[in-house]
Amino acid sequence: MNYRQVARQLVPMMGGKDNISSAIHCATRLRVVLEDESQLDLNAIDAVKGVKASFRKAGQVQVVFGSNVINDIYDAFVQVAQIDDSSQKEQASQNAEKKLGYFHRVASTLSNVFVPLIPAIIASGLLMGLLSMIKTYGWLDAHHPIYVLLEMFSSSAFIILPVLIGFTAARVFGGNPFIGATLGGILTHPALANVWGGLGNFHTLDLYGMQIAMIGYQGTVFPVLLTVWFMSFIEKHLRRRVPDLVEIIFVPFLTLIISGFVAMLIIGPAGRMLGDGIAYVLTTLIAQTGWVAGLLFGGLYSVVAMTGIQNSFHAIEAGLLSNPSIGVNYLLPIWSMANVAQGGACLAVWFRTRDAKVRKIAIPAAFSAMIGSVEAAVFGVNLRFVKPFIAAMAGGAVGGAWVVINKVYATGVGLTGLPGLAIIQASSLVHQLIGLGMAFSIAFVISLLFNYNQEGDQ
Secondary structure (H helix, E strand, C coil): CCHHHHHHHHHHHCCCHHHEEEEEECCCEEEEEECCHHHCCHHHHHCCCCCCEEEEECCEEEEECCCCCHHHHHHHHHHHHCCCCCHHHHHHHHHHHHCCCHHHHHHHHHHHHHHHHHHHHHHHHHHHHHHHHHHHHCCCCCCCHHHHHHHHHHHHHHHCHHHHHHHHHHHHHCCCHHHHHHHHHHHCCCCCECHHHCCCCCCEEEECCEEEECECCCCCCHHHHHHHHHHHHHHHHHHHHCCHHHHHHHHHHHHHHHHHHHHHHHHHHHHHHHHHHHHHHHHHHHHHHCHHHHHHHHHHHHHHHHCCCHHHHHHHHHHHHHCCCCCCECCHHHHHHHHHHHHHHHHHHHHHCCCHHHHHHHHHHHHHHHCCCCHHHHHHHHHHHCHHHHHHHHHHHHHHHHHHHCCCCECCCCCCCCHHHHHECHHHHHHHHHHHHHHHHHHHHHHCCCCCCCCCCC
16 A cells, blocks of 8 residues: 555545644544535545545544554655644644534543553453453462462552543643642552552541541542542643743642642542442442343444544443442443444445445454454444444344343453453353354344445345
8 A cells, every 4th residue: 555645645635734633543543633624525535545434523534544554644644734733733623622512522531531541451451351260260379479469460550540540631631740640649649548458447637627538549530530630720720820930839839739638628539429429320220220231231332432432431441440349340341242243244244245345345344343443344334334233233232231141241441342352250251252242143144134235225
């Protein structure tokens, strides 16, 4: 593939370089913010050699290529489009973000905070999965030095999660990331009782009649997230008012002391209640409605993913894992069902269509969905014909109900589909495999009942 030639074709289809505000990329997609989306020609982009799918999502134009070429495509694109980091383009990107609704902006923010943390959480989740297998099959005694060390390695990312979140959240909110990390350190300070290992004994401080419970926030999500949002607001406010001559001294000092007191007195306890409340609602819903909840979650996840807010679920999943009373992720196995079902439906389209371009896309898109990246399958194939997408919803729903009935749990976040098997508890692995087979097969068989030669064809 001639990457520069592809870039030269894409730029005019997006209204020219003057219409391109900014561009980034993820594992498989080129994600571009435009000044004026009316100049966009998605049909022409879809016809470019190497493009698997293109669509609008989360205030961006997203063009799916593949993990093996996306870095080269991005490098060529930014050169051809002459994208720089000027304040004008940065402002245009922010304006594009503001076009999103309030709910989508919140979801996008949570996604931006947690996506950089996924490698650390995946690594911890994989180690937890390994420990689960060691325990299930009795490979090592729980007091064996290797087991003790692996247990320490696996829990570290969750114990210091507020520090990690503090750093990334400050970057997203526009604050100093090191002050954000320091606030995470305050919330996990050794002087506070460690909730990760059980509360045990803790004491309270009497601050002029206000009682401060000396309980830590190890492994929590929302306390530090809200604290850093407040910190960034305070920091920006102070920077506008403190003279430049003493800014470097007084802004960090005042930001940290104000945010620290507010965190311990107000935001921390409120954030803990919010996180515990979300966990309680989800746990109660699963416990009371059982397979019905799995059916709904598995069936509707693909629809939710179309809005671009699915990455914000990482905050909830991390909260479930780090909650000492829960300690597992019962949502990720359901998401895996939905993703694999999209792959099954997409593969069926390959068997039933005579459209050469769709056939060329369908096989790699189906494989991509099987390993957890569904954009190419959903936007490039299934939604073109609608019925495969609905068939995948049915497969995801049945698979979701199955894993809830059989209490399938994951030990991490971020890995779905076949790679997600690595973070499924050993005792649940067989049921997860059965669920994946059911989701794939149902979506495949239903989709196979139709022909797909033109969009909307039966």
